[in-house]
Amino acid sequence: MRNNFEHIIFKERIFQSDIFGxxxxxxxxxxxxxxxxxxxxxxxxxxxxxxxxxYPNLTTFQKxxxxxxxxxxxxxxxxxxxxxxxxxxxxxxxxxxLLLYRSTESGxxxxxxxxxxxVAYSFIGKNTNKRILKFYDSDSDFELLSLYFFSY
Amino acid sequence: xxxxxxxxxPERLHTNDKPLIETFSIGEFLYRxxxxxxxxxxxxxxxISELSHNRSGPEGQDxxxxxxxxxxxxxxxxxxxxxxxxxxxxxxxxLTLEQKYRKQFEETKNDNIYTSIMELLHDPESCMYxxxxxxxxxxxxxxTLDNYKENLxxxxxxxxxxxxxxxxxxxxxxxxxxxxxxxx
Numbered sequence: 201m202r203n204n205f206e207h208i209i210f211k212e213r214i215f216q217s218d219i220f221g222x223x224x225x226x227x228x229x230x231x232x233x234x235x236x237x238x239x240x241x242x243x244x245x246x247x248x249x250x251x252x253x254x255y256p257n258l259t260t261f262q263k264x265x266x267x268x269x270x271x272x273x274x275x276x277x278x279x280x281x282x283x284x285x286x287x288x289x290x291x292x293x294x295x296x297x298l299l300l301y302r303s304t305e306s307g308x309x310x311x312x313x314x315x316x317x318x319v320a321y322s323f324i325g326k327n328t329n330k331r332i333l334k335f336y337d338s339d340s341d342f343e344l345l346s347l348y349f350f351s352y
Numbered sequence: 353x354x355x356x357x358x359x360x361x362p363e364r365l366h367t368n369d370k371p372l373i374e375t376f377s378i379g380e381f382l383y384r385x386x387x388x389x390x391x392x393x394x395x396x397x398x399x400i401s402e403l404s405h406n407r408s409g410p411e412g413q414d415x416x417x418x419x420x421x422x423x424x425x426x427x428x429x430x431x432x433x434x435x436x437x438x439x440x441x442x443x444x445x446x447l448t449l450e451q452k453y454r455k456q457f458e459e460t461k462n463d464n465i466y467t468s469i470m471e472l473l474h475d476p477e478s479c480m481y482x483x484x485x486x487x488x489x490x491x492x493x494x495x496t497l498d499n500y501k502e503n504l505x506x507x508x509x510x511x512x513x514x515x516x517x518x519x520x521x522x523x524x525x526x527x528x529x530x531x532x533x534x535x536x
Contacts, residue, residue, distance in 0.1 A: 314508040
């Protein structure tokens with residue numbers, strides 16, 4: 201958990217975003233800090249820890265990817281519309297894959313973290329035939345993957 | 353094909369001497385018995401080793417209704433109808449020139465190339481004529497429940513591609529039990 205001073209610095213940084221600074225100010229005025237869609241980065245830490253605690257059998261690869269993704273989620277906050285930072289869900293499936301997913305009016309987005317060596321990103325449009333499936337490894341650009349994740 | 357001995361299965365679903373229909377139609381529906389959450393996110397719950405469906409029938413031939421997939425056809429079971437499940441509807445979007453559903457996926461792992469084929473086959477059961485199945489091969493070995501862990505489970509790219517293909521086919525609606533007042 202980071203301290204209040206770091207929160208203040210972080211808020212100042214995202215307020216300075218040319219594109220979304222005003223929207224972040226509104227966001228902080230209107231929302232509490234208990235939900236993930238509030239751009240306070242302590243929420244991301246809490247969520248990351250809760251996933252790690254809920255699924256103690258994650259592989260080292262899955263934990264490493266998860267940390268990289270959550271770092272990227274934090275870093276992209278000044279680049280995207282805060283309204284896009286909607287809470288997402290997560291689960292563990294029978295193939296021992298950890299899923300982070302968002303279901304919106306646009307469609308279903310998944311980040312699928314396999315037990316070893318591979319991460320998949322999938323988007324399936326709800327009212328269109330749009331579909332995307334991409335694969336990543338541990339050296340991939342996770343900020344780009346995060347932008348994809350929050351882009352629909 | 354043996355005769356259907358389950359009295360609660362409607363006669364129209366008995367296979368008897370009806371022919372195998374090897375071709376499919378674009379827009380034909382597949383009905384799958386599933387838990388409601390499977391439609392919310394197929395990646396979370398689709399099991400690639402269990403892919404039975406009922407088909408609606410090629411154009412002009414309605415051979416089943418959505419709710420028919422909720423009938424149990426297990427001889428040794430007393431369960432007649434799966435009241436805890438809903439019907440997930442898939443739509444066939446693409447076919448080969450021969451009007452068959454066949455998809456191929458590849459993955460290179462440890463310098464080995466793996467080729468997977470997914471085919472949809474009409475597979476009538478004596479009490480369920482519209483029954484069909486997605487059958488999957490990896491390098492010419494059919495994927496089964498027994499070999500799944502040593503086979504497809506190790507191929508992350510192919511497995512996720514298969515799931516994505518199935519997830520894309522799902523029509524975004526659930527047909528619930530309440531829609532079938534005549535069957536309980």
